[in-house]
Amino acid sequence: MTPDPHWLRPVGGRSGGPVLLCLPHAGAGAFAYAGWDRQDAFDVVAVQPPGREDRFAEQPITDPEHLVREIADALGDLAEQPLALFGHSLGALIAHDLARELDRRGAPDPLLLAVSGHVPPHRLDPDRARDRSDAELVEHVRELDDDPLDDVLADPEWRAMLLRPLRGDLALHDAHTHRPGPRLRVPVLALTGADDDATPAEDTAAWAELTEGPFAHRVHPGGHFYLRAARSAVLDDLAHHLEGAWRP
Template sequence: MPESSAHLRAWLRRFSPAGDAMSLLVCLPHAGGSASFFFPLARALAPEVDVLAVQYPGRQDRHHEPSIDNLPELADRITDAVRLVDDRPLALFGHSMGALLAYEVALRLAADGLPAPSRLFVSGRRAPSRYRDDRFHLSSDGDVLAHLRRLGGPGSTALDDPEIRAMALPLIRNDYRAVETYRHDPSAVLDCPVTVLTGDRDALVSPEEAHAWAGHTTGPTDVVTLPGGHFYLADQNEQVVALLRRRLAAVTAQQTPRLR
């Protein structure tokens, strides 16, 4: 297998192939998350949208690989894979940590001279310019577990099992380190449309922090608030799917193929 094909297969998962779709949506999961988090979204958007989900190293079928605790390095590796996908109009969707990664991937694609994503969807994450003094990667296991239970994410109850907890906590702590030590480049600005999605009870994203994404692009920005907490999209799947379908349908006809 050519090296480029192997890299693509390592990083991207296609759960519901939609080769005839007019656009691609690359999805990036949250801290501690995996590509399968986006299986329901991929199934719901097919065949209109071809969804590719990023699989970070250290989880599921990549459990044997060392995880990466540096967000810019992780963004570099993901961008290397995204460059290899075909030339249909490309959009990015990231949730929580994945939102920061999607933003950094979009910046790297622009730096390579590739067209901007047709749209950047950032979910459950404050703007890169808005920092909090979070240090969960340095906290005790008990504090990390309490934080995860407050967020109520998928699989959080599984952490009650000691064996699962022993496997999951180092990976979660790794991802938190990547996010909490990340600092954006103030001179780097996108030129694509940005849609910000947030839950109305998400303690990790205030309205001001969500609207601050507008300062990271010269394109239009809209903020959509849905009922729920940090993982609102698990309960609001139909609304999220409908929004993505509308936004992507509106821009697909205006896009030209990406050139490599």
């Protein structure tokens, strides 16, 4: 079965290397990985969940298990090819759960699970679930994002386009439950920003507890969205770890 283009968006052309499947942070879509094709070590394919960008008319999915099943279904025969997973923030949780789902389905192990900007699922605060007003959502965005967003948030249309998928994704995050099970067998690379108060380096290092495979931990300058400034360094990290895991 061919991959579903409704869910999966290639970023750039084909390099002949393995595929890096990228899962976006809360409120974001495939566009979050624009520019990630500026290397030739792997092919980038970004996940486009419903409720954002060109899928804005669809309802966001707020059930984590449902979302993971949909992504796994959308992969088609891509799941049988050399594949690595990358997720930032909420995307890190989904990438981990997708690796477990692919294992449950009998698919080959991913070459690499790269998780960024989030504590591991077994370290989630069990009391995190709560409803958020629009004002609380705006404050949440401002706490995490260093980019000035006042002009966007002041415009009602743009504000709605930002807050609707964000609200859905935070509901999905709040509904996430880690179910103990066999540890993964895949190499795990955990990345974080040095100034990301939401993801302390010591918590990021706890991703090692979820795999029997090799583990590496990298800290880059910046806050929660350190990826914007450190994109080249992160791509180098990913290329280095994939080089050791994949042989043509």
